[in-house]
Amino acid sequence: MKSVLGMGNALVDILAVAENEKLLKKYKLPKGSMQHVSEQKADEVYLDLKEIGASVVAGGSAANTIAGISKLGLKTGFLGKVGNDELGNFYETDLKKLKVRSHLIRGEKGTGRAMVVISPDSERTFAVYLGAAVEMTPANIDPSIFDNYDYFHVEGYLLQDPNLIETAMKTAHDKGKIVSIDLASYNVVEENVDFLHNLIKKYANIVFANAEEAEAFTGEKEPEYALYDISKLCDIAVVKIGSKGSWVKEGPRVYRIFANIIQPVDFTGAGDLFASGFLYGLSRKENLHLCAKMGTICAGEIIQVVGTKLPDDVWKDIRLRISQLQL
Numbered sequence: 001m002k003s004v005l006g007m008g009n010a011l012v013d014i015l016a017v018a019e020n021e022k023l024l025k026k027y028k029l030p031k032g033s034m035q036h037v038s039e040q041k042a043d044e045v046y047l048d049l050k051e052i053g054a055s056v057v058a059g060g061s062a063a064n065t066i067a068g069i070s071k072l073g074l075k076t077g078f079l080g081k082v083g084n085d086e087l088g089n090f091y092e093t094d095l096k097k098l099k100v101r102s103h104l105i106r107g108e109k110g111t112g113r114a115m116v117v118i119s120p121d122s123e124r125t126f127a128v129y130l131g132a133a134v135e136m137t138p139a140n141i142d143p144s145i146f147d148n149y150d151y152f153h154v155e156g157y158l159l160q161d162p163n164l165i166e167t168a169m170k171t172a173h174d175k176g177k178i179v180s181i182d183l184a185s186y187n188v189v190e191e192n193v194d195f196l197h198n199l200i201k202k203y204a205n206i207v208f209a210n211a212e213e214a215e216a217f218t219g220e221k222e223p224e225y226a227l228y229d230i231s232k233l234c235d236i237a238v239v240k241i242g243s244k245g246s247w248v249k250e251g252p253r254v255y256r257i258f259a260n261i262i263q264p265v266d267f268t269g270a271g272d273l274f275a276s277g278f279l280y281g282l283s284r285k286e287n288l289h290l291c292a293k294m295g296t297i298c299a300g301e302i303i304q305v306v307g308t309k310l311p312d313d314v315w316k317d318i319r320l321r322i323s324q325l326q327l
Contacts, residue, residue, distance in 0.1 A: 002283035003075035005149035008062030009133040010080030042129035058094035061155035068276025077101035087111035107132030138167035156184030180206035269308035
């Protein structure tokens with residue numbers, strides 16, 4: 001059985017559904033973006049989200065993907081940094097409950113938090129306080145950790161420290177691991193596009209991007225054209241186009257996958273869980289069309305709930321549906 005190690009910002013997700021966009025205007029948060037905020041501003045946003053009914057779960061893009069892969073039945077691990085505090089303890093306990101091997105490092109700052117405002121149309125806007133997560137350094141990358149895994153999945157949000165993400169991806173690549181990266185957010189891509197191109201060309205085997213991220217990365221407005229550009233830099237390129245499905249390209253082969261019509265509640269974690277299903281299928285050496293279908297099933301379930309966690313009975317149904325997939 002294959003195994004997957006993830007690395008990303010270890011953040012506690014604090015999510016709330018807003019009736020309007022007043023909070024976004026109050027804190028000057030561009031709708032659909034990911035903005036870094038100070039600890040003080042994070043506290044203020046958190047108080048407002050609590051007033052409208054926030055849920056609190058252990059999260060972070062790569063951690064969400066790894067949790068999903070674990071639920072599908074693979075051996076997994078997660079590398080990140082949390083604070084030596086109550087939220088850090090909560091995060092570590094949550095990983096253990098998910099049967100994810102913890103490679104958490106304790107930092108000096110408090111555990112990071114991702115405040116997620118979910119608009120009436122299900123669009124997500126992030127206000128992120130990285131806290132201890134930003135204290136992660138290249139020196140924290142122990143090469144021996146990679147020996148226990150076959151795949152390494154990393155989130156583009158780690159681009160706040162270019163040396164860190166490059167060290168991690170290079171280490172995995174040099175050890176012969178299959179390296180995947182999720183581009184994470186269009187504004188993160190826009191700010192790091194040249195560095196990202198070089199990073200992916202050198203070390204990535206698989207790239208996940210949604211339509212907005214793909215456009216920011218390539219300059220191509222049409223997802224299919226962006227797919228071709230991304231595929232020049234890696235082995236497998238995946239462009240997700242929301243309710244319209246996804247495009248996948250490996251070498252000369254191109255796959256178009258359609259999604260079922262689902263009424264979304266919250267898009268948070270959709271891309272993360274798509275990667276869970278896709279990497280699970282890939283680890284089983286499935287056809288890429290089936291891999292994308294597996295990702296689509298996982299993403300389709302997570303958008304029907306608020307947050308990034310699904311009940312065990314839903315995961316049982318997902319595993320059954322995946323086992324019954326055919327071309």
